[in-house]
Amino acid sequence: MWRLLASGERHVYPVNPNVSEVMGRAAYARIIDIPEPIDLAVIVVRSSQVPTVLQECIQKGVKAAVVISGGFAETGEPGTKLEAEVVKIARQGGIRFIGPNTMGHADSSSRISTLAWTIELTPGPVALIAQSGNLGNRILLGGMNLGIGFSKFISAGNEADLHLEDYLEYLGQDDHTKIITAYVEGLREGRRFFQLAKEITARKPVIVIKAGGTTESARAARSHTGALAGSEAVYAAAFRQAGVIRVEDDDKLCDVVIALLNQPLPRSNRVGILAIGGGLGVVATEACEREGLVVAPLTSVTIDRLSALLPPRWPHANPVDLVGMNATADNSVILASLLALMEDENIDAVLLQAPLAFGVNFLTNIFHFNAEEIKAFEERQKSNLSMLRQKVSEYGKPVFVVMPVNDLETNSYFLRQGIPAYASPQRAARVLRHLAWYKSYLDSNQR
Amino acid sequence: MWRLLASGERHVYPVNPNVSEVMGRAAYARIIDIPEPIDLAVIVVRSSQVPTVLQECIQKGVKAAVVISGGFAETGEPGTKLEAEVVKIARQGGIRFIGPNTMGHADSSSRISTLAWTIELTPGPVALIAQSGNLGNRILLGGMNLGIGFSKFISAGNEADLHLEDYLEYLGQDDHTKIITAYVEGLREGRRFFQLAKEITARKPVIVIKAGGTTESARAARSHTGALAGSEAVYAAAFRQAGVIRVEDDDKLCDVVIALLNQPLPRSNRVGILAIGGGLGVVATEACEREGLVVAPLTSVTIDRLSALLPPRWPHANPVDLVGMNATADNSVILASLLALMEDENIDAVLLQAPLAFGVNFLTNIFHFNAEEIKAFEERQKSNLSMLRQKVSEYGKPVFVVMPVNDLETNSYFLRQGIPAYASPQRAARVLRHLAWYKSYLDSNQR
Numbered sequence: 090m091w092r093l094l095a096s097g098e099r100h101v102y103p104v105n106p107n108v109s110e111v112m113g114r115a116a117y118a119r120i121i122d123i124p125e126p127i128d129l130a131v132i133v134v135r136s137s138q139v140p141t142v143l144q145e146c147i148q149k150g151v152k153a154a155v156v157i158s159g160g161f162a163e164t165g166e167p168g169t170k171l172e173a174e175v176v177k178i179a180r181q182g183g184i185r186f187i188g189p190n191t192m193g194h195a196d197s198s199s200r201i202s203t204l205a206w207t208i209e210l211t212p213g214p215v216a217l218i219a220q221s222g223n224l225g226n227r228i229l230l231g232g233m234n235l236g237i238g239f240s241k242f243i244s245a246g247n248e249a250d251l252h253l254e255d256y257l258e259y260l261g262q263d264d265h266t267k268i269i270t271a272y273v274e275g276l277r278e279g280r281r282f283f284q285l286a287k288e289i290t291a292r293k294p295v296i297v298i299k300a301g302g303t304t305e306s307a308r309a310a311r312s313h314t315g316a317l318a319g320s321e322a323v324y325a326a327a328f329r330q331a332g333v334i335r336v337e338d339d340d341k342l343c344d345v346v347i348a349l350l351n352q353p354l355p356r357s358n359r360v361g362i363l364a365i366g367g368g369l370g371v372v373a374t375e376a377c378e379r380e381g382l383v384v385a386p387l388t389s390v391t392i393d394r395l396s397a398l399l400p401p402r403w404p405h406a407n408p409v410d411l412v413g414m415n416a417t418a419d420n421s422v423i424l425a426s427l428l429a430l431m432e433d434e435n436i437d438a439v440l441l442q443a444p445l446a447f448g449v450n451f452l453t454n455i456f457h458f459n460a461e462e463i464k465a466f467e468e469r470q471k472s473n474l475s476m477l478r479q480k481v482s483e484y485g486k487p488v489f490v491v492m493p494v495n496d497l498e499t500n501s502y503f504l505r506q507g508i509p510a511y512a513s514p515q516r517a518a519r520v521l522r523h524l525a526w527y528k529s530y531l532d533s534n535q536r
Numbered sequence: 537m538w539r540l541l542a543s544g545e546r547h548v549y550p551v552n553p554n555v556s557e558v559m560g561r562a563a564y565a566r567i568i569d570i571p572e573p574i575d576l577a578v579i580v581v582r583s584s585q586v587p588t589v590l591q592e593c594i595q596k597g598v599k600a601a602v603v604i605s606g607g608f609a610e611t612g613e614p615g616t617k618l619e620a621e622v623v624k625i626a627r628q629g630g631i632r633f634i635g636p637n638t639m640g641h642a643d644s645s646s647r648i649s650t651l652a653w654t655i656e657l658t659p660g661p662v663a664l665i666a667q668s669g670n671l672g673n674r675i676l677l678g679g680m681n682l683g684i685g686f687s688k689f690i691s692a693g694n695e696a697d698l699h700l701e702d703y704l705e706y707l708g709q710d711d712h713t714k715i716i717t718a719y720v721e722g723l724r725e726g727r728r729f730f731q732l733a734k735e736i737t738a739r740k741p742v743i744v745i746k747a748g749g750t751t752e753s754a755r756a757a758r759s760h761t762g763a764l765a766g767s768e769a770v771y772a773a774a775f776r777q778a779g780v781i782r783v784e785d786d787d788k789l790c791d792v793v794i795a796l797l798n799q800p801l802p803r804s805n806r807v808g809i810l811a812i813g814g815g816l817g818v819v820a821t822e823a824c825e826r827e828g829l830v831v832a833p834l835t836s837v838t839i840d841r842l843s844a845l846l847p848p849r850w851p852h853a854n855p856v857d858l859v860g861m862n863a864t865a866d867n868s869v870i871l872a873s874l875l876a877l878m879e880d881e882n883i884d885a886v887l888l889q890a891p892l893a894f895g896v897n898f899l900t901n902i903f904h905f906n907a908e909e910i911k912a913f914e915e916r917q918k919s920n921l922s923m924l925r926q927k928v929s930e931y932g933k934p935v936f937v938v939m940p941v942n943d944l945e946t947n948s949y950f951l952r953q954g955i956p957a958y959a960s961p962q963r964a965a966r967v968l969r970h971l972a973w974y975k976s977y978l979d980s981n982q983r
Contacts, residue, residue: 402615404756
């Protein structure tokens with residue numbers, strides 16, 4: 090109720106036989122007493138009352154409901170029977186519903202949200218279906234902190250009526266949704282999921298966290314939503330064949346999303362590394378190799394170009410170490426070296442571990458710059474990043490940043506300029522692996 | 537010079553034949569012209585001048601130097617010869633030095649720092665040796681952001697004279713240092729390192745990032761510091777036998793350090809999980825199992841105690857789901873459930889994914905609490921955390937927090953109260969694995 094009113098929705102009618110008003114709105118004893126037609130019923134009564142309430146919704150001509158109430162199949166035998174009864178009533182009455190045992194849903198274009206406690210969705214092209222309300226909220230809030238905007242969120246709950254597969258089908262056709270993400274414990278219609286996914290991933294990336302892949306977690310998933318986690322090997326193969334990008338947790342889900350929102354897919358998995366400091370290059374190289382990326386040999390053209398830019402003792406190989414450069418100096422050499430790497434025909438993507446830009450706090454607190462120095466530095470770095478964005482789109486080669494010193498403010502500065510910045514080379518390399526894999530999937534399915 | 541003056545050090549003498557003063561201090565043409573005795577020479581001249589400058593230091597009676605200058609073995613054959621010449625001069629003159637090609641060092645107790653650009657070390661019990669100055673800085677700044685204090689930092693550089701092993705030996709005996717961390721590309725005295733480590737880990741944890749474990753990264757490491765990365769399998773076995781905790785990157789290094797600084801070692805690897813929401817429990821369980829931890833069965837005593845606290849539909853098993861609890865309500869039930877888990881004889885450590893506390897911004901922006909509500913909530917959570925700290929130390933069982941909604945401010949709130957909070961269950965589980973392994977190492981070596 091609070092969330093709906095906060096979104097500015099005017100046609101909200103509280104139904105409660107025990108009070109005369111709720112949050113300043115006149116309360117109705119039953120839904121059939123409301124004088125206006127009702128599009129959506131949000132049901133938050135105890136489970137034993139849900140059948141009666143649902144029957145009244147049907148009488149009222151409601152076609153859609155969100156059943157937030159818990160106490161159904163997730164609680165054992167009597168709850169399972171009650172849930173079956175609710176489904177039967179809904180089917181007979183022609184009403185479709187989310188839940189029960191859902192945390193609600195949200196739609197950023199209509200601004201309708203039935204989520205009790207989270208903040209309003211930042212509008213954007215990413216949809217999320219979650220077989221756990223809390224985990225869904227974790228992804229939403231974490232993602233919005235990174236500037237990710239969401240089109241739709243559905244906490245799937247027990248999926249007594251509408252299944253995760255229904256939401257997937259809908260989002261596949263939804264023009265507000267360009268990227269689909271999901272937290273999955275188990276699929277009720279596995280075959281349908283994979284057929285839908287195969288069709289959708291040709292047009293929109295689908296990114297999934299699949300939990301319950303170990304013995305005890307599968308048991309816990311069963312007790313949570315009654316979902317059968319199923320064979321890990323079968324899921325892995327099916328995701329692969331359907332072009333679904335599978336990630337291990339919500340951080341990595343957001344990592345992939347910010348890359349897909351801002352950068353092109355790499356043609357293949359050959360990466361160039363530009364680092365200020367040999368150690369950073371070593372660690373980034375190891376991270377890339379462990380993710381199956383190729384730290385590609387440079388062409389002689391690139392070596393000549395870099396030799397003209399860097400001191401003679403640069404390593405003349407990939408990873409490129411900007412030997413002993415002063416990070417506070419003019420960083421046009423970093424940009425020029427980066428462009429040389431991007432133009433190398435052996436390289437499909439660049440991992441940049443050099444200070445092409447900094448957040449203002451960093452310039453103040455670490456470099457001790459005064460206001461004038463900050464202004465001059467910022468102008469240079471903005472023009473550098475604008476040039477970089479242009480080249481990324483011209484060459485179709487993604488560039489990921491990992492700052493030599495991990496600084497949230499600087500990472501978010503890069504991201505606002507359309508360049509994803511990650512906390513560690515491991516995370517950047519993992520994202521590049523996913524993107525290169527997805528590209529190869531698309532290529533082999535288009536042939 | 538700037539860093540030394542900023543630390544308040546008064547006995548700083550610039551040496552530069554081309555100017556009359558540096559940062560307001562009279563400059564000397566040569567070190568031998570300084571009228572006072574000199575304890576430490578910081579050498580930042582071009583490499584070809586280092587032999588002469590070092591000879592003058594010896595004339596002056598200097599016993600220690602930091603050679604920041606680059607252009608030695610890391611650049612190829614002529615540099616290697618020059619480096620050998622410098623070592624020969626130092627040995628003959630009885631001077632020991634860090635570097636060359638080092639970013640400097642820092643000591644938080646004397647406040648002497650030769651680091652050019654980083655902020656001052658926050659004093660504390662953690663020492664860091666880094667075979668990469670930039671990576672060292674990454675760890676220092678990332679760690680200090682998390683509230684980790686440092687005793688000493690050494691950027692090892694080319695290790696022409698003093699080796700990583702010398703620093704390790706020193707730190708093993710240093711009373712200001714309780715935890716030793718290192719970024720290692722290759723060991724010059726492998727056998728000595730492992731003998732020292734084996735002796736030190738019985739008293740102080742040693743945590744190492746070892747890079748260069750893949751083909752291309754080993755090649756890059758060779759070009760960086762001339763270190764031979766060596767066989768991955770040999771290193772892995774040697775670290776294991778010496779009780780060295782090996783982590784994969786700087787995030788995970790800091791994760792382990794904040795646990796060791798705040799929590800006891802678990803007796804073994806049996807973990808209890810308390811989550812608000814089934815999905816969170818499923819994901820945490822999977823993370824623990826993948827790290828080789830045991831999500832232990834609960835005793836009947838614990839099940840009875842939890843049944844008295846939670847609604848009947850709680851899953852009656854580990855992971856414990858606080859089914860449908862309102863996070864904004866009084867969280868004494870969370871604390872009571874947590875204590876019940878901690879008191880279970882089957883459980884050595886608890887992973888808490890429930891809102892026992894929140895940062896103030898979270899209470900304001902997400903829960904929309906007013907000032908009075910915030911004050912009441914804060915008082916409750918402070919008293920809860922104080923009770924928790926007491927029980928952690930009483931039972932000797934570590935508790936790690938992963939907030940249902942990842943919120944940096946809340947994580948840092950927990951950490952300030954002595955309870956490590958991690959961004960994801962995967963990271964918490966990884967830390968628990970390291971701690972349980974270290975405990976089992978200590979146990980088997982004490983028998």
